Structure formats: C-alpha cells, structure tokens
Amino acid sequence: MRVTFLTGEYPPMQGGIADHTALLARHLAPLGVSSSVLTARRWQEVAPDSPDPAVHPVIPNWGWRCWPAVAGFVRRHRPDVLHIQYQAAAFDLTGWVNWLARFLRFLPARPRLVVTFHDLRVPYIFPKAGRFRWLSMLALARHCDAVICTNREDRHTLERALRKPPRLAYIPLGSNADPQPPPDFDRAEWRKRYGAGKNSLLLAYFGFMNASKGGEELIEAVALLRQQGIDARLLFVGGEVGHADPTNQAYAARVRGLIQRHGLEAVVFRTGYVDLPQVSANLLAADAVVMPYRDGVSFRRTTLIAALRHGCPVVSTAPVNPAFIPEIRPGENMLLAPPGDAPGLALQIARLVDSPDLRRRLSEAALELGRLFDWPEIAHQTYQLYREVCP
Numbered sequence: 001m002r003v004t005f006l007t008g009e010y011p012p013m014q015g016g017i018a019d020h021t022a023l024l025a026r027h028l029a030p031l032g033v034s035s036s037v038l039t040a041r042r043w044q045e046v047a048p049d050s051p052d053p054a055v056h057p058v059i060p061n062w063g064w065r066c067w068p069a070v071a072g073f074v075r076r077h078r079p080d081v082l083h084i085q086y087q088a089a090a091f092d093l094t095g096w097v098n099w100l101a102r103f104l105r106f107l108p109a110r111p112r113l114v115v116t117f118h119d120l121r122v123p124y125i126f127p128k129a130g131r132f133r134w135l136s137m138l139a140l141a142r143h144c145d146a147v148i149c150t151n152r153e154d155r156h157t158l159e160r161a162l163r164k165p166p167r168l169a170y171i172p173l174g175s176n177a178d179p180q181p182p183p184d185f186d187r188a189e190w191r192k193r194y195g196a197g198k199n200s201l202l203l204a205y206f207g208f209m210n211a212s213k214g215g216e217e218l219i220e221a222v223a224l225l226r227q228q229g230i231d232a233r234l235l236f237v238g239g240e241v242g243h244a245d246p247t248n249q250a251y252a253a254r255v256r257g258l259i260q261r262h263g264l265e266a267v268v269f270r271t272g273y274v275d276l277p278q279v280s281a282n283l284l285a286a287d288a289v290v291m292p293y294r295d296g297v298s299f300r301r302t303t304l305i306a307a308l309r310h311g312c313p314v315v316s317t318a319p320v321n322p323a324f325i326p327e328i329r330p331g332e333n334m335l336l337a338p339p340g341d342a343p344g345l346a347l348q349i350a351r352l353v354d355s356p357d358l359r360r361r362l363s364e365a366a367l368e369l370g371r372l373f374d375w376p377e378i379a380h381q382t383y384q385l386y387r388e389v390c391p
Contacts, residue, residue, distance in 0.1 A: 001386060003028065004036045004079040004111070006070065006097075008062065008090030010055060013046050014239050014273060015208075016302045017090045017118060019176035025054075027174075027379035033386070038073055038082075062091040067103050074104065074111060081386050084115040086140065088123040095125035098136035101143035112389040115140055116148040118173075119300050120157060138162060145389040148382070150300045153324040169385050172299055174375040177206075177306040181281040190285040194269050200231040201353055204286035204312070206279070207303035209240050210248040214292030214317065215255040220342035221292070221349060223262040228346075230353055232267070237282045238303075239273035280310065287359065288313040288352055294339050296320045297328060299373075308370035313362035315348050327372065333365030 005025065009018040025035035036054045043057040056077075059069045074082065082104070084097065091097045101113050122133035141147045141158055146167040149155035155170050196202040203222070209215050218234070225232035240252050259268050271282060283289065289307035291297070296319040299305065307314050317339040319325050330336045335351060337344040352359055 001032060001081070001383075001390070002034045002036070002077075002079045003081045003083055003386065004038050004073070004077065005083050005085055006038045006100075007085040008040065008087070008092070010037050010039050010043060011047075013043060015090065016176060017085050017087055020118070020173060020302065021085050023174060023176065023375060024379060024382065027375045028383060031379060031383045033383060036077065036079065038070065062094050062096060064096055066096055067100060070100060071104065071107060074107060078109070079111045080390055082111045082113055084113070084140070084144070085118065086115050087118040088121050091123070093124035095123040095129075095133070095136045098123060098140040101140055105143055112146075112386070112391075113144040114146045114148065114385065114389065115144045116150065116171075117141070117154055117158075118150055120154050141166065146385050148385065151298055151324065153298070153321060154300070156324065167385065167388065169381070171378060171381045171385070172373055173302050173305060174373050174378050175306045175309040175370070176302045177276050177279045177283070177309075179280050179284065179310050180277055181284055182277045185281050185284070187285055190281055194233055194235055194285075195267070196233050196285075197231075200233055201225070201288075201349070202233050202235060202286050203349065204235045204237050204283055204289045204307075205291065206237045206283065206289060206307060207291075207301075208238065208248060209236075209252040209255060211251045212294050214294050214340070214345075215251070216258055217292045217294075217340060217342040217345055218290055219255060219258045219262065219264065219268075221290075221346040222264060222268070224343060224346040225349060226264075226267070228350070230350065232349070234264070234268045235282060235286060236268070236270045237274075237279055238271065240270070279306075283307060283310045283312055286312060288315055288349065288362075290315045290345070290349060291317075292337065292339070292345050293317050296339055297325070297334070297336065299325065305370065305373045308366045309373065311363045311367040311370070313352060313359050314366055315345070315352075317345075327369060329365075333362065333369050335362070 005021050007021045009015040011018050011022050038056050040059040041057050059066050148169050148171050150173045222232050222234050289312040297316040315335045318336045328334050335348040337348045
C-alpha cells in the first residue's frame with residue numbers, strides 16, 4: 001500500500017505535526033505501507049541538503065496554488081491514500097487545504113482521502129470570515145473518505161456537526177519523545193546543571209510556548225512557590241516556538257517579561273531545541289512536568305503524552321468535560337488545577353513538596369497511563385482504517 005502524507009511541516013522542521021508524521025510513517029513500514037511526504041517548498045530552507053527521496057517539497061505555498069500542485073503529484077505518483085495531517089497553523093491559516101478534498105474528488109482514479117484533525121481550531125482565511133471558518137473545517141471532514149480524531153471531544157463535535165459523517169475514528173496520538181536518555185545519564189548530576197539539589201523542586205515544561213498553554217500562570221505559580229520558601233526551579237524543555245506558527249513569538253516575549261518582573265531569571269532555565277536524548281534526560285531529571293493548559297488537559301497534546309511515557313508526575317488543568325477523558329483520575333495519576341488559576345496551580349504543585357510517596361504514586365500511574373499511547377498499536381489502527389477505505 002502506498003500512502004502520501006500531506007503536511008505543513010516535516011523534520012527537521014520543529015513541530016508536533018512534523019514529529020507525528022515521521023513517527024507514523026516509520027511504524028507503518030513494518031505493516032507493508034510505503035510512505036511519501038508531500039509538503040511545501042519552504043521545507044528545503046530547513047533541510048537544503050536532505051537526500052530523502054520520499055519527501056517531495058513541491059507545493060509553492062498553502063494558498064490556491066496548492067490545489068493544482070497536489071493534483072499534479074497525485075496524477076504522477078498515484079498513491080493509494082492521501083493522508084492529510086491537519087492543523088490550521090501548519091497550513092498558514094489560509095483555509096485552501098480545507099477545500100482541497102472536494103477539489104480532488106473530481107480527479108479520475110483519485111486516491112482515498114483521509115484526514116487527521118490534530119485539533120479543531122479554525123483557519124483565519126480572511127478578515128470577517130466568521131462562520132465560514134467553521135464551515136471550512138466541516139468541508140474537509142465531509143469530503144474525505146475517513147476522518148481521524150485524536151481525542152473523543154473532537155470526534156463528538158464532528159459527529160454532531162455533520163449530517164452524514166464519513167468514517168470517524170478515534171486514534172490517539174503517540175509520544176514524540178520516548179525515554180532514551182544518554183547512556184551516561186546520571187539524574188543527580190543532570191539536576192546540578194540547574195542548581196537543583198535534594199531539597200529543590202525542579203519543574204519542567206515541555207513544548208512550544210503559546211497562549212493556550214498557560215505560560216503566564218506557570219510563571220506566577222513559580223513566583224508564589226518561592227514566596228513560600230520553596231526552592232522551585234523551572235526548566236523550559238525544547239524550542240520556544242516552532243516553524244508552523246511564528247506569531248507565538250509575541251506570547252513568548254510576554255512570558256519572558258513576566259520572568260523578569262518577578263526576578264526569576266536565576267531559577268528559570270531554557271534548553272532551546274535539543275535532540276531526543278537531551279529531551280529525555282531533562283524530563284527524567286525533573287520532579288514534575290507542569291502543563292497548565294488554558295483549555296484543559298487533553299490527549300491532543302503530544303508533549304503531555306511524552307511526559308506520561310517518561311513516568312513524570314504531571315500537574316495540569318481540569319478538562320472542559322471530564323467525560324471525554326475518563327482515563328485521567330485527579331489525585332491518582334495526575335494533579336489538576338482550575339484553568340487560568342495561578343494560585344490554584346501553585347497549590348497543586350506544592351502538594352509534591354516533602355511528599356515522595358505522592359510523587360512515586362503519580363510516577364507509577366503516569367507510566368501506566370502512558371501505555372495507552374503505543375506507536376505500534378496506533379499504526380495498526382491507522383492501517384486498518386486505510387484498508388477499510390481502499391477498494
């Protein structure tokens with residue numbers, strides 16, 4: 001079976017969609033799937049010397065010109081499945097990809113069309129687009145042969161919005177960083193890099209910075225903890241912003257300003273973009289990973305899944321609707337604060353101080369929860385969906 005992934009980002013570009021696409025292709029290979037990647041020409045700016053023949057950076061841009069470019073590729077290469085990895089920001093918020101599936105349906109001998117919605121955030125398209133933005137999301141879902149949602153809430157939303165939904169599958173995301181620290185990793189020595197001793201509370205935040213992830217509440221919480229005499233230290237693991245949405249620079253600047261305002265420069269650290277063994281070592285060195293999402297904890301966040309796979313105690317925020325995420329048991333496998341509540345977040349983090357038993361129980365429960373996101377199983381479910389839609 002030949003599958004082409006249409007994606008706005010791909011390694012070495014930085015981003016969750018890039019990592020997911022590469023990992024999915026890798027785990028589909030043992031099932032007999034030959035994968036290729038169709039992306040924009042700007043990929044060559046990041047990987048000018050890449051010899052990978054499976055990557056085709058031939059899309060001029062994600063405006064209207066992507067339609068004939070994709071159609072031409074499909075006619076030449078004839079994949080069995082065109083799998084769109086959708087996130088609005090990865091396609092420059094333009095909305096043209098949202099109507100691509102409808103356009104491709106008119107092609108003779110077209111491939112089966114599958115879309116993974118990494119989230120349901122709408123594209124900008126143009127000023128005052130209003131309801132047309134949501135309609136463009138529904139158009140993409142309606143004109144594909146199958147839709148993959150990465151969480152139950154998004155699947156429920158699409159089921160209610162579409163009169164005649166196509167095949168709707170819930171297939172979770174996998175981790176973009178499984179435990180693989182350097183061979184000489186020593187936790188105590190690694191913590192010394194950040195001035196963290198036995199009595200310190202080293203907190204990690206993993207992933208890019210944007211307003212939905214609650215960076216400001218995190219800084220406020222660290223400041224509150226230190227005011228209580230707790231040696232709280234914060235480590236930002238990974239790059240600050242990705243290739244897909246550089247507009248997050250403004251929010252990252254606000255967070256940096258807040259760090260300065262509270263005088264936390266000496267206890268807040270940044271790794272910048274580092275390789276996977278370095279990411280793994282930093283997560284394993286932390287006492288907890290804190291991800292205070294403003295829209296509530298969700299399994300659409302691959303960095304959260306990575307923290308679980310590492311067995312990190314996790315402090316996050318309450319989901320909008322707990323019924324859609326029953327695997328999370330507050331106080332048992334995760335600590336949850338109200339979204340947007342810095343004092344509440346600090347209160348939950350403080351529970352970890354002088355409580356090694358709680359940290360141990362949360363760590364063990366995180367590992368158990370992390371087993372739900374096994375890449376071979378994710379690839380198997382995706383392959384089965386391909387087989388259902390292919391004639």
